[in-house]
Amino acid sequence: MQPNIFLEGNFAPIPNEFTLTHSADFEIKGKVPKDLHGTYYRNGPNPAYPAATKHHWFFGDGMIHAFEFNRGHVQYRNRFVVTPTFKMERAAKKNLFFNGALSPLTNLQLLGTDIFSLMSNLIARSNADVYTRLLTKANTSLLLFREKLYALIESSPPLKIEAQTLATSAFAEFGVNFIAPFTAHPKIDPRTGYLYGIGYRVFGKERLLFYAINPSGKMVARTAIDIPFNAMIHDFVITQSYAVIPIFPAEASLSALRRGLIADWKPDKGTHFFVIAKNGDIATLRRFSLPACFVYHYVNAHEEGKTIVIDAIRYEKLPLMSDDQTHRAELSGGENPGRLARFVLDLTSGKIEEAILDENFAVEFPQIDQRRVGEKNAFHFSAAFGNGDFFDTQLRSEIVKGKVRHETYRFPTGHFCGEPMFVPTGKAQESKGYILNIVYDSHAERSYLAVSDAAKMERKPLCEIYVPHRIPYGFHGVWHGQRSQRG
Numbered sequence: 001m002q003p004n005i006f007l008e009g010n011f012a013p014i015p016n017e018f019t020l021t022h023s024a025d026f027e028i029k030g031k032v033p034k035d036l037h038g039t040y041y042r043n044g045p046n047p048a049y050p051a052a053t054k055h056h057w058f059f060g061d062g063m064i065h066a067f068e069f070n071r072g073h074v075q076y077r078n079r080f081v082v083t084p085t086f087k088m089e090r091a092a093k094k095n096l097f098f099n100g101a102l103s104p105l106t107n108l109q110l111l112g113t114d115i116f117s118l119m120s121n122l123i124a125r126s127n128a129d130v131y132t133r134l135l136t137k138a139n140t141s142l143l144l145f146r147e148k149l150y151a152l153i154e155s156s157p158p159l160k161i162e163a164q165t166l167a168t169s170a171f172a173e174f175g176v177n178f179i180a181p182f183t184a185h186p187k188i189d190p191r192t193g194y195l196y197g198i199g200y201r202v203f204g205k206e207r208l209l210f211y212a213i214n215p216s217g218k219m220v221a222r223t224a225i226d227i228p229f230n231a232m233i234h235d236f237v238i239t240q241s242y243a244v245i246p247i248f249p250a251e252a253s254l255s256a257l258r259r260g261l262i263a264d265w266k267p268d269k270g271t272h273f274f275v276i277a278k279n280g281d282i283a284t285l286r287r288f289s290l291p292a293c294f295v296y297h298y299v300n301a302h303e304e305g306k307t308i309v310i311d312a313i314r315y316e317k318l319p320l321m322s323d324d325q326t327h328r329a330e331l332s333g334g335e336n337p338g339r340l341a342r343f344v345l346d347l348t349s350g351k352i353e354e355a356i357l358d359e360n361f362a363v364e365f366p367q368i369d370q371r372r373v374g375e376k377n378a379f380h381f382s383a384a385f386g387n388g389d390f391f392d393t394q395l396r397s398e399i400v401k402g403k404v405r406h407e408t409y410r411f412p413t414g415h416f417c418g419e420p421m422f423v424p425t426g427k428a429q430e431s432k433g434y435i436l437n438i439v440y441d442s443h444a445e446r447s448y449l450a451v452s453d454a455a456k457m458e459r460k461p462l463c464e465i466y467v468p469h470r471i472p473y474g475f476h477g478v479w480h481g482q483r484s485q486r487g
């Protein structure tokens with residue numbers, strides 16, 4: 001077996017699903033805040049049957065970890081996201097689809113009996129997108145929309161998850177029989193309750209689509225946007241009036257998928273920001289172009305006069321999309337670091353400017369108070385490389401007049417974190433609240449949920465809730481706040 005960082009250490013999957021309901025199931029250091037009520041859900045790849053060669057982090061089965069809080073009492077459970085792909089692979093007891101030999105013929109063979117369901121769906125729907133529901137891992141993020149929980153990946157529609165049991169339910173259809181790819185980073189406008197999304201395809205027609213879903217859950221806008229090449233498009237932003245969909249020269253293709261990747265770095269193709277009114281009116285579409293760079297995630301965006309200001313984690317080139325040696329250098333050697341950067345789009349002149357705001361930290365997984373999506377936010381939180389070997393630090397950052405001020409907390413040596421989730425307990429624009437972060441303790445070979453005071457980030461966590469096992473490094477989470485249940 002070739003060396004593969006994505007199957008080593010805390011990238012390696014765990015096989016078991018646990019349900020921990022008693023205090024004795026946990027080791028808790030410190031005190032769990034009693035005013036933390038609700039559930040923190042986090043999704044991430046956990047391949048049940050990793051591909052023998054060319055397994056990539058982005059292709060593992062989804063596994064959701066949930067920590068539920070009620071008046072200081074904690075419960076935990078983790079469950080695989082049971083997609084059609086997962087069911088097929090579990091029945092076959094092996095990886096079927098992402099084995100580096102993806103071809104139409106093997107695909108048809110591997111689909112086995114599911115080929116009938118695929119064919120009947122193809123005929124019934126006359127749409128090749130039925131593929132997106134069969135071949136999905138739903139491993140990237142979670143969406144809480146209209147009090148319902150969904151597991152997301154950018155290649156398929158949202159997949160509903162039962163919030164209490166984490167049982168996998170049906171794909172979202174948004175009242176319009178929706179079956180196309182849908183981003184893992186949709187945006188809920190906190191002012192209107194509308195949900196905005198994008199979707200991209202690597203083949204077929206309409207390579208980029210913009211969607212608006214109203215607060216009743218119905219898709220009310222679907223706009224195809226012409227793009228100059230097939231880009232891997234992971235995230236986008238909204239402001240009060242606009243959606244901005246940047247594309248970077250990460251060219252997505254079936255050829256890359258066959259090599260166990262999604263996209264190839266083609267810097268000559270440049271970076272292009274597409275701005276469209278949030279109602280999806282194609283007549284409002286504008287394009288801003290600049291030289292090559294890459295962004296997986298945005299902090300937020302807002303309008304300032306006749307400009308759009310977008311904060312992002314910017315890379316010089318596409319990371320995590322090459323060979324094992326390069327992935328190691330990027331994940332533990334500080335190569336091609338993610339930097340906090342700002343893009344400013346001038347709607348009058350049509351010009352775009354970019355600036356790196358901070359060279360001190362390599363950062364990722366930015367999070368804000370969700371009540372400030374699309375408006376100027378006072379603070380954001382992120383995971384950082386403090387010591388240079390993976391995420392061992394969480395930051396609260398404030399950008400004032402283009403200057404950045406951090407409050408930092410570095411976890412103990414050998415402890416590695418992920419996305420910091422902000423749970424506000426005060427008004428928007430205050431940092432009052434908690435930061436939740438799943439931390440891997442490499443000495444104990446166990447993980448814990450660190451609960452920190454967001455207003456005092458430099459202090460050690462208020463509590464560390466250890467589970468008896470490792471929680472593999474994952475991607476994104478969501479907080480579902482609830483009222484206190486007495487009893």
Ligand SMILES: [Fe+2]
Pocket residue numbers: 140141184185234296297475476
């Ligand atoms: Fe992401």
